[in-house]
Amino acid sequence: MTGIHPSVGLEATASTRPAPSKGLLIAIAALMITLTNAVIFVLPPLLPVIQSQYGLATVAETTWLYTALTLGGGAGFILLPRLADLYGDRNASVVSAAFLTLGALVPAIGDSYPTLLVGCILMGFGGAAQLLPLGFLRRNLGEDGITIGVAVLVIATGLGIVAGMIGGGFIVQTLSLRDFFIILTGVCAVTTVVAFIAIPHLPPAERAGRIGILGTVWMIGWVAAILLTLTQGLVWGNGALIPLVLGIVGGIAWVRAERRSSSAVFDVALMKSPLVTASCICIALFAAVNSAFLLLLSTYVQIIPELLRPHDAYGLGLSALQTGWLMVPFAVTFLIGGAAVDRPVSQGKGVPVFLVGALISTAGLAWLAIAHDHQWQYLVGAAVMGLGCSIGYAAGFTMVQLAVPEEKAGMAAGVAGTYMAVGFAFGTALVSAALSAQLVPVPSLGLEVAAKGLYGTGYWLAAVLSVLAAVTVLVSRARSRRRLVAA
Known part of the structure; x- marks a missing residue:
């Protein structure tokens, strides 16, 4: 494939100033x-x-x-x-x-x-x-x-x-x-x-590498097609199947072409490393859980119950600023989880860490599926979700980085980040579809909002995604063990 080689002149020498x-x-x-x-x-x-x-x-x-x-x-x-x-x-x-x-x-x-x-x-x-x-x-x-x-x-x-x-x-x-x-x-x-x-301002980490133009444009195209389906699928209806099919077919063909390419965008062999594929899938699932939680929370709490008919009424009537403050426990526990699990993962305990993150997230979503009518319930749920999601993200990104040498750290981050983007779009699309299943009118505004019972359904759907993260790492570990025994 045609490639662009990095210019040696731009990075040939490191700056003479002291390192920061x-x-x-x-x-x-x-x-x-x-x-x-x-x-x-x-x-x-x-x-x-x-x-x-x-x-x-x-x-x-x-x-x-x-x-x-x-x-x-x-x-x-x-x-x-x-x-x-x-x-x-x-x-x-x-x-x-x-x-x-x-x-x-x-x-x-x-x-x-x-x-x-x-x-x-x-x-x-x-x-x-x-x-x-x-x-x-x-x-x-x-x-x-x-x-x-x-x-x-x-x-x-x-x-x-x-x-x-x-x-x-x-x-x-x-x-x-x-x-x-x-x-x-x-x-x-x-x-x-x-x-x-x-x-x-250091010399390039990967001196001999190059970017394959065709492979890069091709990958951006099929990833964009899938993301377009996930973000606009509800609006387009059956028409969204066209970019979805194009994205899936294009992705499969891209993987086959990249295996033979001398200037691959991402090192396809990386995905064969132990638990790397599972880690990327888990990053996508935790991103989907994260986006689902944020969408469900911000939508429910800002609905003004007095504007709905009495038998349809729900919501907390919070302002946008009040909704943001409701998320503070999420940030606090996100900090705790991210700081606590990196070393266990680096020491080879990635699978148990993934399981802990998935179980905590599942518990938080189950809690919110049952209890989401009062502010204190959201404060508790946000704290649990922040802890679970941060543990999952930290485990996933660390395991992908550990699988590559230093000079390919950016490539590994790009792989994980792409999975995260797709997962976030998928979670948003899934919850948006769930909340569109049954609508109730807002007479004074001439609008329609989701029926109250759909929020519990949305949280349970997100909990299923969290459980799938646990299943993914367990299946991957079982397969790795079988390969070791066979070897």
């Missing part, structure tokens, strides 16, 4: 991860404002914002971590932060729905910045780099989710959309400059 401190590298990693996740999760509270300000006729039009973010993220997760391996961590980090800056700048200047869609695509692509710290922390912090990198990724992700939801609620109450994007442009621009200054 461990604390500085961790700080810029945490900033990049927190910012990218906050950008994603700031949107839900803003959707009613976006629909009103830009005169969107249907809620379906607002879902294209998520689709644009997801499609851009799918391309970024594939390409940017690989660029870090071949062209250097600093170059890839600056590029990703620059895309975030440009993505915020476009709607700040245009202040329209089309420019917001373009901005979401660009910000989605730049959102792959959250994966790059796995590479530059590992390459600069020695043997502790994997443990520290995954811990920072998981903890900062939790903080970014809550910061985005609280920030979105604050913006709804105090700022205009244009003011928000102007501020976001400034924050992203500062992050770009900090990344250029703080991240070491």
Whole structure:
């Protein structure tokens, strides 16, 4: 396949300035991860404002914002971590932060729905910045780099989710959309400059590698087709089967072609490493559980019961900002779980850690399926879900990193990140379909919302996904043992 070789001139020599401190590298990693996740999760509270300000006729039009973010993220997760391996961590980090800056700048200047869609695509692509710290922390912090990198990724992700939801609620109450994007442009621009200054300018980690143009475009295409189905399937109906079939067939053909390619996008042999495929599948399942939980919670608690007919009434009538504060326990336990399990996984206890994370998540979802009528029940459920999801993410990303040498850390992060993006889109699509099964009217607004009983169904469906994560690692371990006995 045609490939692009990294330019030796860009990275031929390391900078003569002293290497940055461990604390500085961790700080810029945490900033990049927190910012990218906050950008994603700031949107839900803003959707009613976006629909009103830009005169969107249907809620379906607002879902294209998520689709644009997801499609851009799918391309970024594939390409940017690989660029870090071949062209250097600093170059890839600056590029990703620059895309975030440009993505915020476009709607700040245009202040329209089309420019917001373009901005979401660009910000989605730049959102792959959250994966790059796995590479530059590992390459600069020695043997502790994997443990520290995954811990920072998981903890900062939790903080970014809550910061985005609280920030979105604050913006709804105090700022205009244009003011928000102007501020976001400034924050992203500062992050770009900090990344250029703080991240070491080292020679490429993988000197002899190259990016296969055809393989990269091909993979972005079939992944985008699947993500498009998952994000727009309810709107398109049976028509969504077309991109789904194209994505599946294209993915199968891509895997066959990559096995024979001398410039593969991802090392297909990596997926044959013990528990790597299972780890990636589990990352996707935990991402689906995470997105399902967030969608169910934010939808239910913001419904105003007084607006519904008495026999249909439910909801807590919370504002967007109050919903964000309800997620604080999620961030706290996300921090605890991410910090606690990295070393056990590094010591070969990945399967038990996965099982613990899956069981905790299942327990949290079962609790919410039964008890979701009061704020204190959500506080308890959010704390349990934060712990379970963080354990699952930490185990998955650590095991994938352990399977590759340092020079391919970016590629491994890209593989795991792609599975995470697909899982997140799948969880959102699954719950959206469940909540659309039965609708009840909101007479005063002329709208329809999901029937109350569907929320319990949604939580049980998410619990099934959590159980599947446990089943996946158990089956994988059993197969590995059989192969060892046969050998």
